Amino acid sequence: MQAQTGNPILSLTCPSGGNRLQVNVPGFTPTGSEERLSFGSGGEVEALVADFRGDRRLGGVSAAGAVPANLAALVGGPVSASYGSQTSGPHPAVPEDVVGSFVAGCRNRAAVGTPRAGMPGRTVSPCLVQDGRELSAQPMRAIGTEPFWAARIEGRCVTYSHPEDQPGTRLWTRYTATQLGGMWTGALDGRPFVLRTRKTPSCSDGMSDKSYPVAVELLVHDELRKGCAEPM
Structure with a gap:
């Protein structure tokens, strides 16, 4: 999502190699005591684990977690993000075709991830995940x-x-x-x-x-x- 100047204001990506969703907000300032970044649309909200050190590559603050089952609802309307007392949005809704392609891509990424033997569909606590x-x-x-x-x-x-x-x-x-x-x-x-x-x-x-x-x-x-x- 970009401002009228073309600068990014909020980005969502599904990195290759597993069931992961990353959200970055360049305008957020890292806070050492805050490691929860929430985003969503309407009444749908998802909390992800944020890196309190900030994102040196993208700027601002990035957070990651498993691809939510309700991802389509989370990005299907005007999207907002919050980190401590900082907020971004709501931003204009993303076109439906873009939302559909993004959700399908993320789900395909999740599908190609390699689950542990004998542990299909296992949910991992955010406390047990660091750097993906x-x-x-x-x-x-x-x-x-x-x-x-x-x-x-x-x-x-x-x-x-x-x-x-x-x-x-x-x-x-x-x-x-x-x-x-x-x-x-x-x-x-x-x-x-x-x-x-x-x-x-x-x-x-x-x-x-x-x-x-x-x-x-x-x-x-x-x-x-x-x-x-x-x-x-």
């Missing part, structure tokens, strides 16, 4: 004391909790595998959030006789905290 690939990181539960805190780690999603926020706040982070564990990097309240794990023969929570197989180091609210973790 499924993550193999093992889910873990981490705890720390002095002060008390906890974290539930599922793929690239980390739900961080403490006594003042017992339900927890889910953060969309970037996962990096390391030699002895992993690192999850994101932002909380506009400040860096970095969680690192390291395999160890024994990690103590300081309150019980239980021994954990993983040691944790957490940087949150400009404080460095220690803890332990175990697989869920």
Whole structure:
């Protein structure tokens, strides 16, 4: 979709090689604490996982996810997109023939994707997808004391909790595998959030006789905290 000047204002693509849809809005400004970009038309809305670092190639912010089953409805009218407090649109409706060709092309792309053996039609959580690939990181539960805190780690999603926020706040982070564990990097309240794990023969929570197989180091609210973790 283009402005009258010819500059792109919103683009949707289905990259080759799998069941993926990408949305890019050049006018959006990347926000470290926001990783959900929504788009749609009328009452149909789909949320995709956005890269909080921005898109260096296309500009602005890009987000991706599986090709929605209701894609035709999502792009069948004036399309809008939102990212945090930023909005784009509604933009003029795309001609029906273009919508039809685009939807058919995306579905064909999805059809040629290679499903895992014995797992046809399996839905993958956005937490387990990064850079268009499924993550193999093992889910873990981490705890720390002095002060008390906890974290539930599922793929690239980390739900961080403490006594003042017992339900927890889910953060969309970037996962990096390391030699002895992993690192999850994101932002909380506009400040860096970095969680690192390291395999160890024994990690103590300081309150019980239980021994954990993983040691944790957490940087949150400009404080460095220690803890332990175990697989869920």
